[in-house]
Amino acid sequence: MSGGEGLAIVAGTGTLPRLLADECVRLGRDYTIIKFPDVDLAWTSGHPIIPAEFEKPGRLFSDMHRVGCTEVVFAGGMRRPKLNPLRFDLKMLRILPKVLAGLRSGDDAALRLAAGIFEAEGFRLVAAQQLLADLVSPAGVLTFTSPSEADLQDIERARAIVSALGAVDVGQAAVVAQGICLGLETIQGTDRLLNFVAVGGEEFRPDPNGAKGVLFKAPKPGQDRRMDLPTVGPQTIRNAMDAGLAGIAVEADGALMLDLPQMLRIANDAGFFIYGVEKS
Numbered sequence: 001m002s003g004g005e006g007l008a009i010v011a012g013t014g015t016l017p018r019l020l021a022d023e024c025v026r027l028g029r030d031y032t033i034i035k036f037p038d039v040d041l042a043w044t045s046g047h048p049i050i051p052a053e054f055e056k057p058g059r060l061f062s063d064m065h066r067v068g069c070t071e072v073v074f075a076g077g078m079r080r081p082k083l084n085p086l087r088f089d090l091k092m093l094r095i096l097p098k099v100l101a102g103l104r105s106g107d108d109a110a111l112r113l114a115a116g117i118f119e120a121e122g123f124r125l126v127a128a129q130q131l132l133a134d135l136v137s138p139a140g141v142l143t144f145t146s147p148s149e150a151d152l153q154d155i156e157r158a159r160a161i162v163s164a165l166g167a168v169d170v171g172q173a174a175v176v177a178q179g180i181c182l183g184l185e186t187i188q189g190t191d192r193l194l195n196f197v198a199v200g201g202e203e204f205r206p207d208p209n210g211a212k213g214v215l216f217k218a219p220k221p222g223q224d225r226r227m228d229l230p231t232v233g234p235q236t237i238r239n240a241m242d243a244g245l246a247g248i249a250v251e252a253d254g255a256l257m258l259d260l261p262q263m264l265r266i267a268n269d270a271g272f273f274i275y276g277v278e279k280s
Contacts, residue, residue, distance in 0.1 A: 006030040006068040007131075008050075008123070011041055012076025015233060015258045016128055018043045020075055023131055032067050034060070039078060054081040058091030061121045072123045073131065074111065074227045077189065106169025107187070108220055111227040127226040129256060137232075137276045139252035143264060145273040147247055150211035154179065155249045155277060158216035166220030172230045175245065177205050177213025190217065190232075194239035201243060215240050216277075218251035225254075233258035237266045237274070247273030254279065 007024060011017035011033050021044075024031035033049045035041055050067070052060045064072075080103055092099070095117060102113035115125050129136050141147070147155065158176040161184070165171050171185030175197050182201040185193045194215065205213070217230040232248060232255060240248050247267075250257075257263060267274050 005070045006032065007126075008032050008034050008064050008069040008072040010034045010036075010072060010074045011044075012039055012074075012078035014076040014231070016075040016231065016256065017041070019135070019258070020073060020128060020131055021047055030068060032064070032069055034064075034072075036078065036081075039076075053087065055084055055087035055092055056089045057095070057117065058089040061091070061118075064121075064123070070122075070124060071126050072118050073126050073128055074114070075128050080110070107228060108169050108223050112224055115224065115227060125226050127229070129225075129229060132256075135256045135258065135260075137250045137252055137255040137257050139276045139278050142260075142274045142276065143247075143267045143272065145247070145268070145271045147214070147249070147273050147275055148211065150178070151214055151246055151273070154211055154214045155216055155275070157181075158214060158249070159218065159277070159280075162216055162218050163221060166218070166223065169220060172220060173215060173217040175201070175213055175215050175243070177201070177245070178207060178210045180204055180206065182213060185217075190215070190236060191239055194236075194243045194245075197245075198239070198243040212244055212246040215243075215245055215248040216250070217248070217255055218277075219254045230255040231258060232256075232263070234262045234266055237263050237272065241266075241270055241272055245272075247275060249275040249277050252276035252278050 009017055009020050009031060033044055033047050034052050035049050036052050050063045098113055102110040119125060154176040157179055158174045161174040161181055165184055173185035173190050175182045182204055183193045183197045
């Protein structure tokens with residue numbers, strides 16, 4: 001184990017939890033996957049796992065201490081649980097008012113609450129980007145194709161929208177074409193946003209020969225960047241292309257890019273742009 005510190009990976013859906021586990025294997029670091037019900041983790045065969053239940057945090061914390069976990073990282077998407085009061089352990093009964101308040105809050109508030117609960121049990125919260133620094137979005141145009149002047153204007157419009165959206169803890173992304181907001185990210189996530197634009201966005205572009213539109217993603221203002229940093233990957237590129245967009249933009253140093261080489265291959269083959277926008 002590197003540094004005598006075991007890492008608990010609270011694993012949701014997507015590629016990021018697997019990348020973190022693979023990095024621990026590469027470094028020879030002790031780690032454990034925390035697996036909650038209804039989270040598809042088909043890749044975890046051969047990895048150390050603690051099965052967890054939302055209703056029984058006391059058991060989870062005990063198991064984490066038993067295997068030597070001192071740090072915890074949240075990675076991947078996870079739906080808010082439907083709790084069964086008949087299954088609550090004593091720890092859940094003690095923290096229940098906080099948990100219920102968190103479930104009725106925005107994502108950032110809910111994650112801050114979850115982080116506080118783990119920290120109160122003596123675990124240190126670390127960010128995925130601390131462990132996988134090469135995933136952090138760089139600044140500048142990353143593809144052969146650059147955004148046009150019209151695309152840059154759409155990016156600025158989307159930035160303003162995402163900032164306003166994030167201020168009320170709703171989402172981290174918006175799609176804008178020709179100055180028109182075609183869709184916003186809410187609790188359903190970016191893939192659903194892009195699918196929505198793919199189905200109904202075309203009719204709302206004023207000029208059929210004008211700018212096709214952009215997806216922009218950035219952290220919420222004041223967000224705890226140890227958790228839920230915006231993420232894009234190859235499927236994001238494919239979905240954005242299916243939505244008829246010209247490219248995607250993210251805040252430089254404010255997003256994670258999963259499998260950037262593949263993202264670039266897909267984008268460059270299609271004349272699609274990927275752009276890391278400097279924070280203003």
